[in-house]
Structure formats: C-alpha cells, structure tokens
Amino acid sequence: MKKKPGRPSDQAKRQAIIEAASLRFFDDGFAATSIEQVAADAGVSKVTIYNHFGDKRGLFTAAVERECEKMRGYFSIDQEQDGNIRDRLQSIGEGMIAFLFRPEMIQFERRIAAETEVEPAIGQAFLKAGPWRMKEAFSTFLSHANSLGELHVEDPLLAAEQFAALCKGMGDLDQRFGLDVSKTDRSRRIAGAVDVFLAAYKG
C-alpha cells in the first residue's frame, strides 16, 4: 500500500498552509490574499503550496472545507434539558444568536457568499455544514417537545426556520452591513421570538 519511494510529503506543513490560508482568506478576502503571504505565514516555500493545492482556488477550497468541518462540531441541542419550554427556547435562541453574530462568522459568510458566484459548490457545502445542519438539529428538538405535548408543531422544519428567523429579526442585516447589534437589542428580539413562537405553537 504505502510503498511510495522517496521523501514523503509533510502533512504538518500541509496543515500549517491550510491554517494560514484560512486566516488570510477569511480576514482579507480571496483576491486580497497573496500566495506569497500565505507561504510566509505558514513558514513554507511558495512552490510547496502549488505542489499541494495546484492553484489558488484549490487552496481556497481546501480552506473552506476545513472551516466547514470545524463548524459541524458546533450543533448539538440537548434534548433532555430541564426547565420549562419557554426557558429552553430562550436559551437555545441565545446560543444561536451568539454563535451566528460573531464577527468571524459574519466575515466568513461574506466570503462564502462572494465566492459562491464563481463556484456554486462552495455555497452548497456551507449550507449543508451550517444552516441546514442547525435547522435539522432544532427541528428534532421541536419534534421531541411535540411528542411530549409541550408544543403543538405540525411542520417541525418550517417551525425551526421560523424560530431562527424570529431570533435574528433584522439584526443579521445590521451585522452584515457593518453595525454592531447591542446585547439589549439581541435580548429584545429573542424574547419577542419566544413570545410569538409560543403564541403560535404552545401545546
């Protein structure tokens, strides 16, 4: 199997390159990032990057994959929490917003959206790793609450979307277009989301 002769490729270097590339790409953007800069950051020769990833797009794709991989770890909603349904919704909403409104996340989404134009697969990969995964996780939570009679939800996937959307409100727009959303604004939206959601779905 592994009877490849010659010096083996250095996986630690490969990882260092992807790491450095992620930082640059998602901080500065695809066009504004130079391969030479990434090489310098990773402590590696430029040629090594081309050997590993072929070209700039190849490197970007690898960086996106790694970032999506990271993201997959984040979504898990405890099905068996205690506290009443109202409090649980509240805390789930807070967690979601805290996660989504981080500046790095906003920035990352901007980059992905921009590159989706030229490479639609990138957008899809992000959707699967992020939003859709979150929606699935939350909708199973809702199904569970439904079967316990705490909620009365007929379409858990739709309801999951609705709750997430209510929590964001128009705050995601403010964030994307450069404004900070204060803690109190976030709380107001989340509280309002819980109110509306329960008014519609209380069991």
Add this chain to the structure above:
Amino acid sequence: MKKKPGRPSDQAKRQAIIEAASLRFFDDGFAATSIEQVAADAGVSKVTIYNHFGDKRGLFTAAVERECEKMRGYFSIDQEQDGNIRDRLQSIGEGMIAFLFRPEMIQFERRIAAETEVEPAIGQAFLKAGPWRMKEAFSTFLSHANSLGELHVEDPLLAAEQFAALCKGMGDLDQRFGLDVSKTDRSRRIAGAVDVFLAAYKG
C-alpha cells in the same frame, strides 16, 4: 452664479458613466471591474471618468448612491387596502419576498456587504435606503391595523421585523448561497408566516 467660462461638463455623459459602472460593479464586483471597461461601455474616455469621480472608489460610491436612490422609490404599503387582515398580510409578504429575492438584489447585497468592510458608510447608506425604510413603512401599516383593532401590536417595529423575518425564513440563506428557492417554498413560508403572526397578534 453660472458664469463659468469654458465648455460645460456633460451631464449626460456623467449619467452614462454611472449607469455603466453600476452594471459592471454589481454584476462583476468592485475588483473585477476595470475603469477602461466602464469607459468603453459608457462611450467615454477614461480620463473623463477620472475628471468626474477622482478615482475608482469615488465612482463606486456614486454608483451605490444612485442604486440606493432607485430603491427608495419601491417601498410604499397601501394603508387603505380592502380585504381582511389575513389576505393583506399575505399579499404584503408576497410583495416583499418577490422584491428581496430577485437575483439582482441578492447580487447587490453581496457587493454592498463586501465593500462595507472597507467603507462602513456604504453599508449604512444601504440599510437606511432599504431594510430600515421597509421596516418603517410596514410598522406604520401595523400601527394602523392596531388602531383599527384588527391586530393587537404593542411594539410595531419589533413586529415588523418579525413578520419580514418569518417570510424570509431561511430562504434568504439559500438564495445568498446560490440556490434557487421555488415558488412553492416561498408560498409555504409566507403562509406559515401569516399563520404564526396572526396567532401572536390577532386583535
């Protein structure tokens, strides 16, 4: 007042430049657009562009302003429609989504978001001309419905955000990341939005 000697600057050319620049900038992006291309499109010399707008950013800013100006015309919600409140909400939701989910709008938002990083004022200008304006308009509609007793809304601005967010659901993400959202998906979300909204706010 207007006693400027010499050949007057050609306002028709100026408009043609902005027009051409808008197309290129919002189709291809800021970096990918070359001044020479814009000059060719507008049937104008490159020097003329520099005389009018100083540099590339100046031209971009002018294009954004023009586009925001256009957008301001679009938001008006008839306060005195007939039909019950349910039908009116439905049709407002449909109008909103049809407007927001146009590919040109998605594209425009991507560009603005990208440039907001380097020029925060651009993001603010967009928010004021677009989302905030829409929110205002819809919230006065809600206030009106409230005073008629059709709805019971205590915080019209929050409720306006909620309705808009419910209509979008996660469809705006799908759009931004390269997927088409089908007519039926949109309708399902809008219908769901009306249901939830009325459950919470029916007078």
Add this chain to the structure above:
DNA sequence: GTTTAACTGAACGCTCTCGTTCAGTTAGTC
C-alpha cells in the same frame, strides 16, 4: 550508500489595471 521525491529560495515571464501625462479637438461663453 543509493534512489526517489518533497522541499527551498530566488529569479523570471506574464498579464492586468490603476492612475497620469500630453497634444490635439470640441463645445460652449463674451
């Protein structure tokens, strides 16, 4: 030790676009 292939550093060709310069033309005002 020999072989094979990954890595390095530096240099190079290439292309692209911004922004400028300049001589010459054109469109209005006095």
Add this chain to the structure above:
DNA sequence: GACTAACTGAACGAGAGCGTTCAGTTAAAC
C-alpha cells in the same frame, strides 16, 4: 473670432501577484 475648459486617444510608469523554472538540499525507503 477669442477664450476657456471639458473631452479624446494613445502612450506610459508603476506595482502587484500568479504560476513556473531550476539548481540545490533534505528526508525517507531499500
């Protein structure tokens, strides 16, 4: 017609970054 300033076309300088090449070094396998 004289004046002034906007416009044109073409050329240029300058910088940046991609991707390649090459001679030389290093790390593993046999």
